[in-house]
Amino acid sequence: MAISSGSSSFAGKAATRVRLTEIFLSIxxxxxxxxxxxxxxxxxxxxLRCSYCDTAYAFHGGEWFRIEAVLExxxxxxxxxxxxxxxxxxxxxxxxxxxxxxxxAGHQVSLETSGAMDVSTVDPRVVRVVDIKTPxxxxxxxxxxENLALLRPEEQIKFVICNxxxxxxxxxxxxxxxxxxxxxxxxxxxxxxxxxxELAQWILDARLPVRLQVQLHKYLWGDTPGx
Numbered sequence: 001m002a003i004s005s006g007s008s009s010f011a012g013k014a015a016t017r018v019r020l021t022e023i024f025l026s027i028x029x030x031x032x033x034x035x036x037x038x039x040x041x042x043x044x045x046x047x048l049r050c051s052y053c054d055t056a057y058a059f060h061g062g063e064w065f066r067i068e069a070v071l072e073x074x075x076x077x078x079x080x081x082x083x084x085x086x087x088x089x090x091x092x093x094x095x096x097x098x099x100x101x102x103x104x105a106g107h108q109v110s111l112e113t114s115g116a117m118d119v120s121t122v123d124p125r126v127v128r129v130v131d132i133k134t135p136x137x138x139x140x141x142x143x144x145x146e147n148l149a150l151l152r153p154e155e156q157i158k159f160v161i162c163n164x165x166x167x168x169x170x171x172x173x174x175x176x177x178x179x180x181x182x183x184x185x186x187x188x189x190x191x192x193x194x195x196x197x198e199l200a201q202w203i204l205d206a207r208l209p210v211r212l213q214v215q216l217h218k219y220l221w222g223d224t225p226g227x
Contacts (some may be wrong), residue, residue: 019044019085020065025077030186030218031156032130033110038081039074043095046088047087048114050137052190054223058087066100066149071105082107090117106134108201116142129156129186136162136190148177155183158213162190169201180209190215192225193224204225 018021021042028038042055050227052069069153074082089095099117102109111122115131116139121130130147137160151157157179159170169188179185187210188202189199196214 008110013027015094015097017064018069018070018098020060021062021071023070025079026045026085027220028081029218029220030213031110031158031186032154033081033083033108033113034213034216036081036130037079038083039077039079039107041070041074041084041098043084043086043089043092045091046086046114047091048088048116048139048142050052050114050133050139050160052137052162052193053124053186054191055085055087067101070098071101074102075105076108080106080108081110083110083112085112086114088114088117089118090122096121096123097218099126114139114142115147116144118144118168121145127155129158131158132162132170134159134162134166134175136160136166136193146176148179148182151183153183156186156187157183160185160188160190161199162193164202166190166200167194170208171208174208174210185210186214187211191215191218 009077021044023041025039028034028036042057042058046059071184084099099109103123110127110129112129116132119128133143161167161170174180174185187199187203189196199213203210
């Protein structure tokens with residue numbers, strides 16, 4: 001990730017810079033844009049500690065970069081789709097500006113967020129992919145359910161399922177909150193805890209109006225950072 005961090009004069013100007021773990025080009029492995037070549041902008045830091053997190057390397061470290069430098073690096077990949085992720089990207093004040101600037105540059109932008117942060121101020125051109133944390137995640141108390149009413153039909157809600165109890169809990173959330181009437185609902189198996197085929201059968205047996213999601217990038221390259 002060869003981009004300049006700029007001078008120390010940017011210290012304290014949170015809206016003009018972001019703390020960055022990595023930028024890379026890959027195939028989108030999740031959500032509605034699965035399969036598209038996508039530039040991933042992974043911001044550093046997250047206030048949650050989900051039991052199944054596969055990006056714990058983004059909790060700490062990283063470097064501060066000017067938003068202009070991030071935009072230049074993204075543009076160098078000559079790819080329309082951009083996904084801003086983390087960590088929890090919305091934990092950084094500069095994330096909102098970055099999202100706006102990416103949209104202004106003509107990119108099709110998605111945001112992957114934990115569901116624990118307010119999504120109301122995200123640029124409306126951004127497609128928000130919002131988690132609902134299950135009990136198995138260890139962070140169910142952090143769900144910000146008021147976000148759900150803000151979601152548009154083209155956006156997505158994601159559950160990561162750790163076990164059968166998680167599945168039953170998630171089914172109840174879908175049914176009582178009528179989530180499928182708001183936007184696409186994704187169920188994803190937690191790696192090493194639930195097999196994709198097992199979750200698929202649960203969904204079929206329950207006649208549940210949700211979409212099974214597997215992490216395509218892991219099938220292609222394994223659990224490798226930067227892919």
